[in-house]
Amino acid sequence: MADSLLLFKRGPSRSTWLRARKARPHLILSYRPRRRLGRLRWRSRRRFRRRLLQAQAAGVDWREGGCLVSRAAAPRRPKTAAPSPRPAEDPAPTCSAILPIPPVRSAGSGRAVLLLPLGQGFTFSGICRVTCLYGQVQVFGFTISQGQPAQNVFSTYTHCRLTINAVHYSVHEKSKKEMKREARSLLRSYLNQDDRYCLMKNFSPLCSILLLERLKTSTVNFIISHPGLSYVFVQEIPTFQINSEYFALKSVGIRRERKKTGLRLTESAFSVMEELVSISCEEADGCPVILVCGSQDIGKSTFIRYLINQLLNSISCIDYLECDLGQTEFTPPGCISLLNVTEPVLGPPFTHQRTPQKMVYYGKPSCKNSFENYIEIIKYVFSSYKRESPLIVNTMGWVADQGLLLLIDLIRLLSPSHVVQFSSDRGRYMPDLSPSYVDNMDGLYTKSTSKVRNRGFHLAEFADSLEFADEEKENPLLFTGYKLMSVKSEFVSGKTPRNRESHNKVLRELAVLSYLGQLQPPVPKPLCPLHGLTPYQVPFNAVALRIIHADVAPTHILYAVNASWVGLCKILDDVRGYTSGPILLAQTPICDCLGFGICRGIDMEKRLYHILTPVPPEELRNVNCLLVGTISIPQCVLKSQRGLEGTIPYITTDYNFKLPGASEKIGAREIEETRKEKVHPKPKFYRKTN
Numbered sequence: 001m002a003d004s005l006l007l008f009k010r011g012p013s014r015s016t017w018l019r020a021r022k023a024r025p026h027l028i029l030s031y032r033p034r035r036r037l038g039r040l041r042w043r044s045r046r047r048f049r050r051r052l053l054q055a056q057a058a059g060v061d062w063r064e065g066g067c068l069v070s071r072a073a074a075p076r077r078p079k080t081a082a083p084s085p086r087p088a089e090d091p092a093p094t095c096s097a098i099l100p101i102p103p104v105r106s107a108g109s110g111r112a113v114l115l116l117p118l119g120q121g122f123t124f125s126g127i128c129r130v131t132c133l134y135g136q137v138q139v140f141g142f143t144i145s146q147g148q149p150a151q152n153v154f155s156t157y158t159h160c161r162l163t164i165n166a167v168h169y170s171v172h173e174k175s176k177k178e179m180k181r182e183a184r185s186l187l188r189s190y191l192n193q194d195d196r197y198c199l200m201k202n203f204s205p206l207c208s209i210l211l212l213e214r215l216k217t218s219t220v221n222f223i224i225s226h227p228g229l230s231y232v233f234v235q236e237i238p239t240f241q242i243n244s245e246y247f248a249l250k251s252v253g254i255r256r257e258r259k260k261t262g263l264r265l266t267e268s269a270f271s272v273m274e275e276l277v278s279i280s281c282e283e284a285d286g287c288p289v290i291l292v293c294g295s296q297d298i299g300k301s302t303f304i305r306y307l308i309n310q311l312l313n314s315i316s317c318i319d320y321l322e323c324d325l326g327q328t329e330f331t332p333p334g335c336i337s338l339l340n341v342t343e344p345v346l347g348p349p350f351t352h353q354r355t356p357q358k359m360v361y362y363g364k365p366s367c368k369n370s371f372e373n374y375i376e377i378i379k380y381v382f383s384s385y386k387r388e389s390p391l392i393v394n395t396m397g398w399v400a401d402q403g404l405l406l407l408i409d410l411i412r413l414l415s416p417s418h419v420v421q422f423s424s425d426r427g428r429y430m431p432d433l434s435p436s437y438v439d440n441m442d443g444l445y446t447k448s449t450s451k452v453r454n455r456g457f458h459l460a461e462f463a464d465s466l467e468f469a470d471e472e473k474e475n476p477l478l479f480t481g482y483k484l485m486s487v488k489s490e491f492v493s494g495k496t497p498r499n500r501e502s503h504n505k506v507l508r509e510l511a512v513l514s515y516l517g518q519l520q521p522p523v524p525k526p527l528c529p530l531h532g533l534t535p536y537q538v539p540f541n542a543v544a545l546r547i548i549h550a551d552v553a554p555t556h557i558l559y560a561v562n563a564s565w566v567g568l569c570k571i572l573d574d575v576r577g578y579t580s581g582p583i584l585l586a587q588t589p590i591c592d593c594l595g596f597g598i599c600r601g602i603d604m605e606k607r608l609y610h611i612l613t614p615v616p617p618e619e620l621r622n623v624n625c626l627l628v629g630t631i632s633i634p635q636c637v638l639k640s641q642r643g644l645e646g647t648i649p650y651i652t653t654d655y656n657f658k659l660p661g662a663s664e665k666i667g668a669r670e671i672e673e674t675r676k677e678k679v680h681p682k683p684k685f686y687r688k689t690n
Contacts, residue, residue: 110214126254135208154347219517294422296397299491363548363629540581
């Protein structure tokens with residue numbers, strides 16, 4: 001109540017004050033209207049909240065000064081009462097005088113109408129569907145105009161809150177009266193007459209009007225069905241600002257947040273982004289290749305999402321090359337992929353899992369101890385880039401020691417036209433990757449220009465090791481130079497060196513759950529537990545097997561595959577000639593990955609794998625290889641299997657941590673570069689589900 005006005009003023013005498021106190025309305029917020037909310041004790045706050053809820057249940061509305069009066073008939077104050085600070089002849093509108101700008105009005109169950117004046121923003125948490133009824137707004141860099149399709153917006157608690165900003169738009173010589181009449185006619189389908197009158201009281205030229213609708217998807221419902229994950233989208237935080245706006249937004253599934261919790265980019269980030277958008281739209285001789293690099297938790301992924309949305313305002317599609325194995329943007333973790341992005345990304349990675357144009361399953365969230373394979377996979381995926389649209393390359397946050405040398409190799413391999421380098425006072429030091437610095441610096445597999453010139457080193461040797469095409473071998477690594485664009489980041493991350501690994505693991509598990517959510521039937525059908533879905537039956541002799549991260553004895557290979565996260569891949573070798581199985585591969589192939597699944601069980605009698613996957617059947621016909629890496633099924637999937645009685649399949653409390661490799665973390669990044677990787681035995685997985 002810090003912003004509310006005093007309901008009564010102290011009269012000239014105590015008797016006058018007592019008469020005014022007795023004559024006040026029945027539903028009053030506090031016996032001490034002059035006392036501010038911040039000074040109330042916890043008991044007073046509980047009493048205050050209880051009275052607000054009672055008033056709301058009684059069907060009352062806010063009034064200026066902190067009292068609640070029935071909507072049907074607001075009783076007039078008696079003459080004995082002290083005069084109100086607001087003139088009596090000026091009736092208090094039920095929206096503008098009591099609700100902070102921008103005002104929100106309920107538009108029925110699960111819908112609300114928001115009016116945004118030009119230059120104003122609405123920061124919120126939760127998920128909703130946004131439709132621009134009038135004007136033009138911008139969300140996460142993407143512009144939504146009147147008449148465009150609605151967009152699903154995800155402002156989760158795992159990332160910065162999103163803000164809807166009203167932006168300037170062109171008006172064809174219309175007067176304020178004409179614009180007001182047009183906006184009022186658009187609102188007739190959503191608001192009643194009283195609410196329209198309330199909202200139009202705040203109407204101003206170049207304002208925008210939005211329709212916020214409750215968003216329900218099978219993927220979101222599947223994620224929040226697991227214990228402890230509902231907080232990702234909605235958090236019930238105690239609040240004392242309970243008013244009509246609060247209940248209108250709650251019906252949508254969102255809540256207003258403070259502006260400081262929203263996304264904030266620096267001026268250097270906006271300047272670089274504006275230049276990149278201009279270059280991408282005006283490029284005549286080809287499409288720019290934009291490589292983004294920097295240390296961990298500095299804002300690279302957020303910048304890339306914002307840049308993608310900005311580019312989609314002007315061009316129809318953008319290509320995206322994912323080189324960060326641990327925090328992938330559009331696929332489950334452990335993948336290197338190339339995608340063609342045509343729709344905006346208005347949320348964190350686990351809200352927009354998409355099918356890539358080309359993808360290879362690396363199998364681990366880090367490339368340490370396997371650099372050459374990492375480089376070769378990137379070369380294989382990058383060969384599918386057609387140079388028909390701008391390409392954005394996301395790199396790892398490992399920029400120290402060998403990670404920096406590997407980044408130099410990537411720059412030479414991909415030959416970007418622009419390199420966006422992030423730096424921060426709080427992040428790890430990283431030298432400026434200027435063209436001259438890269439030319440004079442050795443990488444892991446490439447030599448500097450001076451050594452090439454002085455020692456007779458031929459770049460074609462590196463090309464032969466990476467299997468370049470014949471037409472590229474003539475001059476595979478021609479250093480044409482690039483433009484270095486520096487961004488000074490002030491990104492504040494909630495991660496610390498102590499919780500970074502656990503936080504990243506949660507994000508990886510959310511990406512896996514989001515992918516598995518594609519197995520669920522569309523809304524409004526109820527969720528189906530994974531053990532209730534019918535898996536595909538795959539014969540032993542139809543697919544080959546390979547454990548990526550370790551050497552496993554052939555007698556134990558099926559134990560490692562059972563109840564594991566598997567990559568469904570397509571290799572060039574024909575495996576149909578084998579009469580029995582399982583078919584084991586001696587080396588990890590570099591091949592296309594068509595999707596992922598869970599090996600739900602293995603039938604040894606019929607010699608069948610039971611695979612649960614959302615990949616369509618027409619794509620599954622091309623799968624002839626199953627790859628198993630360190631990416632594991634989230635534990636919540638195994639623990640929270642609904643409808644089961646007795647012992648839960650694949651779960652045991654009798655676990656021997658003294659076994660070799662039993663105490664190692666599955667799915668975690670390697671901390672020591674020289675650590676020997678061991679096979680992770682799976683004593684948890686005992687039998688096939690029914």
